[in-house]
Structures are given as structure tokens and as C-alpha cells.
Amino acid sequence: MVVSMEALRMEARYAPGDILQLWKRNMLAYRRQPDLLVFSTIQPVMFVLLFAYVFGGAIQTGPVEYIDFLLPGILAQSVLFGSTQTGVGLAVDVTSGMIDRYRTLPMARSAVVAGRILADTTRNVFVVGLMLGVGFLIGFRYHGTVAGAIAMPFVAVLFGQTFCWISAAIGTSVRRAETAQVASFVWLFPLVFVSSVFVPVETMPDWLSVVAENSPVTHTVNAMRGLALGTDFWEPLIKALAWMAGIMAVFVPLAVWRYRSIQ
Amino acid sequence: MAGRTGDAELMADGSNGSSPIVVVRDVHKSFGDVHALAGVSLEIERGTVLGLLGPNGAGKTTLVRVLTTLLDPDEGSATVAGFDVRRERTRVRPLIGLAGQSAAVDDTLTGRENLEMVANLYHMGRATAAARAGELLARFDLLEAAERQARTYSGGMRRRLDLAASLVADPEVLFLDEPTTGLDPQARLELWTVIRELVATGTTVLLTTQYLEEADQLADEIVVIDHGRIIAQGTAADLKARSGGEHLTVRVSDLAALEQVRDVLEAEGDGPPTVDEATGTVSVAVSNGPARLAGVVRRLDEAEVAIADIGLRQPTLDEVFLSLTGHRAESEPADAPAGAV
Ligand SMILES: Nc1ncnc2c1ncn2[C@@H]1O[C@H](COP(=O)(O)OP(=O)(O)O)[C@@H](O)[C@H]1O
Ligand SMILES: [Mg+2]
Numbered sequence: 001m002v003v004s005m006e007a008l009r010m011e012a013r014y015a016p017g018d019i020l021q022l023w024k025r026n027m028l029a030y031r032r033q034p035d036l037l038v039f040s041t042i043q044p045v046m047f048v049l050l051f052a053y054v055f056g057g058a059i060q061t062g063p064v065e066y067i068d069f070l071l072p073g074i075l076a077q078s079v080l081f082g083s084t085q086t087g088v089g090l091a092v093d094v095t096s097g098m099i100d101r102y103r104t105l106p107m108a109r110s111a112v113v114a115g116r117i118l119a120d121t122t123r124n125v126f127v128v129g130l131m132l133g134v135g136f137l138i139g140f141r142y143h144g145t146v147a148g149a150i151a152m153p154f155v156a157v158l159f160g161q162t163f164c165w166i167s168a169a170i171g172t173s174v175r176r177a178e179t180a181q182v183a184s185f186v187w188l189f190p191l192v193f194v195s196s197v198f199v200p201v202e203t204m205p206d207w208l209s210v211v212a213e214n215s216p217v218t219h220t221v222n223a224m225r226g227l228a229l230g231t232d233f234w235e236p237l238i239k240a241l242a243w244m245a246g247i248m249a250v251f252v253p254l255a256v257w258r259y260r261s262i263q
Numbered sequence: 264m265a266g267r268t269g270d271a272e273l274m275a276d277g278s279n280g281s282s283p284i285v286v287v288r289d290v291h292k293s294f295g296d297v298h299a300l301a302g303v304s305l306e307i308e309r310g311t312v313l314g315l316l317g318p319n320g321a322g323k324t325t326l327v328r329v330l331t332t333l334l335d336p337d338e339g340s341a342t343v344a345g346f347d348v349r350r351e352r353t354r355v356r357p358l359i360g361l362a363g364q365s366a367a368v369d370d371t372l373t374g375r376e377n378l379e380m381v382a383n384l385y386h387m388g389r390a391t392a393a394a395r396a397g398e399l400l401a402r403f404d405l406l407e408a409a410e411r412q413a414r415t416y417s418g419g420m421r422r423r424l425d426l427a428a429s430l431v432a433d434p435e436v437l438f439l440d441e442p443t444t445g446l447d448p449q450a451r452l453e454l455w456t457v458i459r460e461l462v463a464t465g466t467t468v469l470l471t472t473q474y475l476e477e478a479d480q481l482a483d484e485i486v487v488i489d490h491g492r493i494i495a496q497g498t499a500a501d502l503k504a505r506s507g508g509e510h511l512t513v514r515v516s517d518l519a520a521l522e523q524v525r526d527v528l529e530a531e532g533d534g535p536p537t538v539d540e541a542t543g544t545v546s547v548a549v550s551n552g553p554a555r556l557a558g559v560v561r562r563l564d565e566a567e568v569a570i571a572d573i574g575l576r577q578p579t580l581d582e583v584f585l586s587l588t589g590h591r592a593e594s595e596p597a598d599a600p601a602g603a604v
Contacts, residue, residue: 007352007353010353017383021380021383021384024380025369025376025380028372029369032371096365097364097365097366098367100328100331100333100361100363101363101381101429103332104331104332104333104359104361105356105381105384105385106353106384106385107384107385107386111384263294263334
């Protein structure tokens with residue numbers, strides 16, 4: 001791989017337009033395959049309802065209502081699981097030969113991956129909005145500032161977007177869509193459950209709580225809870241943003257590089 | 264090596280009409296232990312069709328991927344219109360079109376949207392892109408289906424849409440990787456017509472195929488590749504001549520007699536006969552055909568074998584392949600449609 005100045009100039013010039021083209025393509029696919037959208041929304045809504053009603057009575061969250069505790073966590077969980085679709089979508093494009101076509105076009109090299117992630121992020125905005133709506137219906141309430149209320153779902157979407165890049169690096173490295181799906185869930189499940197998403201970290205065994213306390217998921221969810229409940233959020237927010245910046249610093253170049261060297 | 268590439272670049276830039284537009288020099292590419300390309304060199308003259316003929320796994324797609332900037336060669340070099348496919352890929356891409364082995368069509372987009380998207384990714388400008396898409400839809404007989412999602416298209420329509428997409432930017436060199444694999448005979452004939460029309464407009468084409476007849480029908484020059492190596496090169500007529508000229512073929516209606524006919528042809532012919540049980544024919548390469556024909560008729564008559572048909576003919580490319588490689592141009596069943604080759 002030789003990165004020439006000319007290639008970089010082309011990247012800067014064409015990336016915005018090309019990303020928009022790919023975004024449009026993926027959004028059309030969502031609109032025309034309603035099953036995709038239904039699947040990616042029903043599952044998170046089901047999680048909200050199941051956890052709120054099944055575990056709601058059993059899990060002690062102190063003075064905070066369980067639904068108020070749960071919703072930020074479940075938003076983060078949904079965007080994380082949703083991020084697997086980035087890799088799956090890219091792997092499908094690799095198998096179908098679409099990626100070969102894109103890679104022979106004189107287009108920005110980041111556009112296919114970035115356009116995919118922009119579309120997945122758009123979907124996440126929709127999913128997060130829907131879950132908030134369902135949450136309100138079953139008793140979720142904000143207790144903090146208006147700014148916090150706006151920032152909370154925004155952090156969730158940003159967090160999902162970050163993990164889409166990891167998923168993209170996986171999707172461009174495997175041969176089959178099924179592999180991309182499985183390969184993502186293998187690390188996502190422990191990451192989501194060993195965190196403060198569903199239960200307070202203090203309830204875990206010591207060794208596990210050490211892991212959970214330092215997880216990017218925990219920092220993000222704690223920041224979101226702080227924003228929603230009107231409690232402290234700066235420290236977890238800064239840690240969460242640092243994690244996101246770190247992940248992107250590694251996985252944005254990695255995903256683009258993997259995309260370019262698909263064999 | 265560098266010197267040679269430089270020469271090619273000079274010639275192409277100097278727009279010398281007779282200089283080759285594609286130059287491949289000793290290209291190697293391995294995947295682990297598999298030597299997909301083990302030293303391939305070839306040239307394609309501007310405005311001609313090169314047929315790259317070989318069985319499944321021969322390395323055809325790998326070469327196409329190297330030439331379309333999708334894959335870096337391990338060794339060797341290749342240029343398209345004088346630009347190095349590795350070092351100058353941003354120059355190469357605007358000049359080429361690729362219709363890959365699997366039709367790279369977006370199922371959820373309509374035919375028109377597929378073409379407009381590609382045109383937009385060539386940065387044509389909205390109006391030009393729309394006009395170009397309309398033009399190509401008309402040319403490939405897809406206007407009626409233009410507003411339908413590509414998922415509803417037949418195999419032949421998908422291939423035509425794929426081909427249209429590869430032509431959006433009027434490429435100087437078009438790469439067609441097994442364009443008719445998986446198509447029924449009718450759709451294949453239609454696609455051949457389309458490809459012929461395209462060639463008539465002066466586009467240079469590299470076409471890969473497992474179908475010997477296809478290379479014979481469409482290509483000016485044929486390169487036969489097997490296990491990553493070029494094993495023969497020439498026009499269809501050249502290649503036929505190389506497999507020993509005429510063939511003597513006998514067809515019997517009683518399959519039980521095939522063995523006897525085989526023995527007779529082995530004695531009279533110049534090489535091992537090939538037996539095709541499906542059609543009940545046995546054929547063998549012969550020199551001095553008419554004399555041999557008489558001899559075969561006499562012997563079969565003595566053996567009281569009823570002959571349904573007998574004659575002399577030019578060899579098929581299948582027989583050429585057999586005589587060049589010692590094995591038939593067989594394809595793995597997974598990839599080949601029924602009746603292929
Ligand atoms: N990406 C790849 N990874 C590993 N092996 C590959 C890859 N691409 C091709 N090969 C192998 O290289 C050889 C040539 O493949 P290919 O060029 O696809 O042949 P053809 O197109 O003539 O059928 C085959 O043995 C194939 O299995
Ligand atoms: Mg192939």
C-alpha cells in the first residue's frame with residue numbers, strides 16, 4: 001500500500017460527498033427492508049420492557065427508581081449491540097462483490113466504511129428516540145437539567161458510533177456476515193454485562209467489580225445516568241470520552257486500512 | 264523490471280497507436296501456499312479483446328484483481344495506459360471498468376439508482392449522472408425495469424446492469440470476469456451480443472472465461488492459463504492448429520460399441536482418443552484425414568459396428584486444452600452451471 005499525496009488530496013476533496021452517497025444508499029436499504037428496522041427496534045424495546053418488569057422488583061438501586069437507573073444503561077446496551085450491524089453490513093458487501101466495485105472507483109477510501117457508520121448512527125438516533133419514548137410511557141423521568149436531558153441520548157449515540165468502527169474493522173477482516181455477527185457478540189456480551197448497565201457494580205464480586213469499574217461501558221452509562229438523574233457526571237463523562245477517543249484513534253485507521261487491503 | 268515499466272509508460276504517454284494499453288510483467292501472487300499467479304506476462308493491444316481462458320482456480324480472477332488495483336502483486340509489475348496499478352492506482356481507476364465474477368449490484372436499489380450512485384461516485388455532477396444512467400439503461404434494454412429494485416431482476420438482467428455500471432465512466436479498458444457464468448444459454452447469447460457491440464465501439468476488453476466457445480466467439484487473442492501460469496497464447500485458429508489439426512469423430516447409436524470404436528481410432532489416430540458417452544462419440548486427432556477416414560470406415564465395417572455419423576472437423580478449444588495441459592478444462596461443480604464447457 002502506497003499512500004501518495006495525491007490520494008490524500010483526493011480523500012479530502014471527495015470524502016464528504018462520497019460518504020453522503022453511501023449514507024443515502026444504506027438509508028434506502030433500511031427503508032426498503034423494513035424487517036431490518038423492525039428487528040433492530042423491537043429487540044431494544046423488548047429489553048426495556050423485560051428488564052423493567054422482570055428484574056425491576058428484584059434489583060435494588062437505592063433511592064433511584066429502577067427504570068430511571070435502567071434506561072440509560074439499556075440505551076448504551078442497544079447501541080452497542082446495534083453496532084454489530086456495521087460489520088455485518090460490510091461483510092455482506094464484501095461477499096456480494098459490491099466492495100470490489102467501490103474499490104475500483106476513484107472515490108474516497110474512507111467513504112464506504114464512514115457512509116455505513118453514518119447510516120447506522122442515523123438508525124441509532126431513531127432507536128434511542130423510540131426507546132426513550134417507550135421509557136417515558138412506563139415511568140422513566142428525567143431529574144436533572146434540560147441540557148443534561150438533551151446530552152444523555154447524544155452520549156449514547158456517540159458511544160454507539162465509536163463501537164461501529166470496531167465492528168467495521170471486524171466486518172472487513174472476516175469472510176462471511178455470520179462470522180462478523182458471532183465475532184462481535186463474543187466480546188460484546190461480556191463487555192455489556194460486566195458493567196453498570198443492568199446492576200450496580202458494587203453488587204458484583206470484588207475481582208469482577210474492578211473490571212466493571214474501569215469499563216468504557218460503565219463510564220459511559222454512569223455519565224448518562226448522571227446527566228439524566230441530575231447527579232455527578234463530569235468525571236465519568238471525561239473518562240468515557242477519553243475511552244471513545246482512544247478507541248477511535250486505533251480503530252478508524254484500522255478499519256480503513258482493513259477495507260483497503262481486503263483480498 | 265523498472266526499466267521495462269518505464270518504457271511502457273513512455274510509449275503510452277507518447278500515444279503511439281500500436282503500443283499495448285495493458286502490460287503485465289512477470290506478476291506473482293500467492294495466498295499462503297497457493298500460487299494463484301506464478302509469473303504471468305501479457306500485453307493487450309488497444310481496441311482488442313483478450314480472452315483469458317482457464318478452468319476454475321487457474322488464477323483468472325486474481326489477475327483481474329491485480330489489474331483493477333484491488334490486489335497488490337507480490338512480484339512483478341503491471342500498467343494500464345502507462346500507469347502502474349500499484350503506485351498510481353488513483354490514475355488507473357478513472358480509466359477502468361470492472362464487471363466482477365459476482366454481479367456487483369445493490370439489490371435494494373433500483374436499476375437506475377444503482378447506475379446513478381456509481382456515476383455520482385465518479386463525481387460526474389448530478390445532471391450528467393442522471394443522463395448517463397438513462398443512456399445506459401436504454402442501451403442495455405433495462406428501461407422498463409429501471410424503477411424496480413434489482414432484487415427482482417433475472418440473472419441476465421443483473422449481469423447487464425453490472426456491465427452497465429462498469430461502463431458508467433466510459434472506461435478505456437474493461438475487465439469482464441466470467442461475464443456469463445451462471446446464465447442460461449439464451450441470456451448468454453444476449454450478453455455476447457452486448458459485448459460484441461461494445462467492442463465495436465473501440466473499448467479494450469479483458470475477458471475471462473471457463474467457456475472455450477466464449478473465448479472463441481469474442482476474443483481476438485486467447486491466453487490459456489492453468490495453475491497461475493500461461494500455457495498457450497494465440498488466436499483461436501493458432502491454438503487449434505497446435506492441437507494437431509483435424510479431428511476424426513465417430514458417433515454410434517449403440518453405446519455398447521463405444522469400446523470397439525475407441526480401439527479402432529486408437530490404432531488409426533495420432534493420439535489417445537476421447538470418448539463422450541453422453542453423445543456416443545469418439546474422436547481422435549489425425550493427420551492425413553481423408554485416408555484415415557477411409558481406413559476407419561473399413562475397419563468398423565469389418566467389425567460390424569453400425570456408424571451413426573462419421574466426419575472430419577477442426578478441433579474444439581476443449582480438445583486444445585486437453586492437448587496443452589493433459590487434463591480437461593474441468594471446473595469445480597460448485598462454481599459451474601450445468602452444461603458449462
Ligand atoms: N483471497 C484469497 N485467499 C486465499 N486463496 C485465494 C484467494 N483468492 C484466490 N485464491 C486461490 O487462488 C487460486 C486462484 O484463484 P482465482 O484467481 O480466483 O481463480 P479463477 O478466477 O481462475 O477461478 C485458487 O486456488 C484460489 O483458491
Ligand atoms: Mg474467478
